[in-house]
Amino acid sequence: ETGVTQSPTHLIKTRGQQVTLRCSSQSGHNTVSWYQQALGQGPQFIFQYYREEENGRGNFPPRFSGLQFPNYSSELNVNALELDDSALYLCASSFGPLEEGLSDTQYFGPGTRLTVL
Amino acid sequence: DQQVKQNSPSLSVQEGRISILNCDYTNSMFDYFLWYKKYPAEGPTFLISISSIKDKNEDGRFTVFLNKSAKHLSLHIVPSQPGDSAVYFCAASAISNYQLIWGAGTKLIIKP
Numbered sequence: 001e002t003g004v005t006q007s008p009t010h011l012i013k014t015r016g017q018q019v020t021l022r023c024s025s026q027s028g029h030n031t032v033s034w035y036q037q038a039l040g041q042g043p044q045f046i047f048q049y050y051r052e053e054e055n056g057r058g059n060f061p062p063r064f065s066g067l068q069f070p071n072y073s074s075e076l077n078v079n080a081l082e083l084d085d086s087a088l089y090l091c092a093s094s095f096g097p098l099e100e101g102l103s104d105t106q107y108f109g110p111g112t113r114l115t116v117l
Numbered sequence: 118d119q120q121v122k123q124n125s126p127s128l129s130v131q132e133g134r135i136s137i138l139n140c141d142y143t144n145s146m147f148d149y150f151l152w153y154k155k156y157p158a159e160g161p162t163f164l165i166s167i168s169s170i171k172d173k174n175e176d177g178r179f180t181v182f183l184n185k186s187a188k189h190l191s192l193h194i195v196p197s198q199p200g201d202s203a204v205y206f207c208a209a210s211a212i213s214n215y216q217l218i219w220g221a222g223t224k225l226i227i228k229p
Contacts, residue, residue, distance in 0.1 A: 004160065040126075040221060041219075041221050042121070042206050042208070042219025042220050042221050042222055043161070043206075043217075043219050044219070045216045045217060056215070056216065058216060090160055090161070092160070097215075105163070106163070107160075107162075108159075108160025108161050108162065109160050110158055110159050110160050111160060
């Protein structure tokens with residue numbers, strides 16, 4: 001059974017650029033959630049994708065967007081990068097959407113470390 | 118406004134002793150609480166959870182206690198082992214909003 005994988009591991013961008021981060025969910029999982037973890041803080045929920053549609057969003061601006069593909073892998077896109085976007089971006093997959101009480105069955109990937117200069 | 122607070126950035130405990138990690142929350146609507154463990158270069162992994170209808174939940178060496186009146190929960194690890202050295206996050210959610218609110222984490226160091 002393959003776990004959650006994320007690419008790339010590290011990324012350096014400059015302010016104003018756009019970035020795409022990728023996540024492959026665990027086999028059999030149909031839901032992917034994305035989190036931003038700034039240095040010294042806990043993860044913050046960005047949004048969740050369930051069966052290729054956004055299904056819940058945290059307090060993040062529209063320049064944070066995503067996609068989920070038929071194989072349930074997912075992308076996180078961030079436009080017009082700002083210095084404060086520097087963080088570890090985590091994706092987590094689960095068997096179903098989090099509102100079904102599956103918060104504790106999320107499986108996290110190792111994250112992508114994004115640095116914005 | 119931090120709704121979930123872990124006031125100890127780090128904790129050092131002797132191997133074999135009890136480790137107690139604390140977490141406070143401010144939102145009385147939270148009704149489900151979780152602890153995650155994170156090793157460097159890995160994603161968080163679920164450890165143990167507790168519903169607000171309980172005040173204690175055990176799983177092997179790990180026990181979580183919930184004090185609703187004090188809005189406080191704690192994770193007890195007995196006995197502590199070297200492999201327990203990691204960052205521990207507590208997280209909370211409300212039935213009306215499944216999104217997890219996370220604390221900043223406590224780095225636990227188990228000394229041999």
